[in-house]
Amino acid sequence: DSGVTQTPKHLITATGQRVTLRCSPRSGDLSVYWYQQSLDQGLQFLIQYYNGEERAKGNILERFSAQQFPDLHSELNLSSLELGDSALYFCASSVRPGLKAYNEQFFGPGTRLTVL
Amino acid sequence: TQLLEQSPQFLSIQEGENLTVYCNSSSVFSSLQWYRQEPGEGPVLLVTVVTGGEVKKLKRLTFQFGDARKDSSLHITAAQPGDTGLYLCAGNFGNEKLTFGTGTRLTIIP
Numbered sequence: 205d206s207g208v209t210q211t212p213k214h215l216i217t218a219t220g221q222r223v224t225l226r227c228s229p230r231s232g233d234l235s236v237y238w239y240q241q242s243l244d245q246g247l248q249f250l251i252q253y254y255n256g257e258e259r260a261k262g263n264i265l266e267r268f269s270a271q272q273f274p275d276l277h278s279e280l281n282l283s284s285l286e287l288g289d290s291a292l293y294f295c296a297s298s299v300r301p302g303l304k305a306y307n308e309q310f311f312g313p314g315t316r317l318t319v320l
Numbered sequence: 321t322q323l324l325e326q327s328p329q330f331l332s333i334q335e336g337e338n339l340t341v342y343c344n345s346s347s348v349f350s351s352l353q354w355y356r357q358e359p360g361e362g363p364v365l366l367v368t369v370v371t372g373g374e375v376k377k378l379k380r381l382t383f384q385f386g387d388a389r390k391d392s393s394l395h396i397t398a399a400q401p402g403d404t405g406l407y408l409c410a411g412n413f414g415n416e417k418l419t420f421g422t423g424t425r426l427t428i429i430p
Contacts, residue, residue: 247420307417311365
């Protein structure tokens with residue numbers, strides 16, 4: 205158990221809909237990262253938040269957004285869903301930048317999103 | 321854009337055999353992590369290597385970081401069915417973002 209929790213475990217929805225994925229980081233971790241994993245694309249970095257502020261952006265679509273709340277949990281919002289958005293979505297957390305010389309990330313169990 | 325290539329993409333071997341998987345980049349890593357992922361689960365951190373030429377051992381797993389910090393290898397001795405999974409390398413290139421390799425899907429046949 206990494207200490208990172210994600211809900212829900214599974215989500216099935218229809219095209220055009222909007223969903224929210226939730227992540228709670230490990231105790232003490234201030235950074236949260238979101239990744240998308242699909243069969244043909246591998247693990248793709250979407251976005252990072254640090255202590256409530258957006259810190260880095262990856263291949264995140266404009267239909268997707270995220271935020272980190274004062275209690276450090278994070279939500280990933282996916283809207284106008286398309287079939288191609290079906291994937292595993294992972295959240296990871298790490299200690300605050302600069303605390304270590306390198307960035308080890310600890311992953312949650314993921315949310316499997318199926319868009320029908 | 322930094323790219324990490326892992327090889328082989330798929331590997332299926334008999335229990336008890338040894339194997340090596342590779343992770344290569346054209347850019348220099350500031351650090352590199354190896355993760356193992358099982359189906360439907362999140363990646364689990366195995367090790368972090370930081371110094372060029374560094375070797376780390378985790379039971380039957382040996383991780384090596386290239387002298388130039390552009391490549392890494394994972395060697396498994398006497399593979400067991402519990403070693404089955406997707407092995408991912410992930411590199412830091414001087415910032416906090418991790419760039420993941422495409423993975424090696426390992427199957428150990430009992």
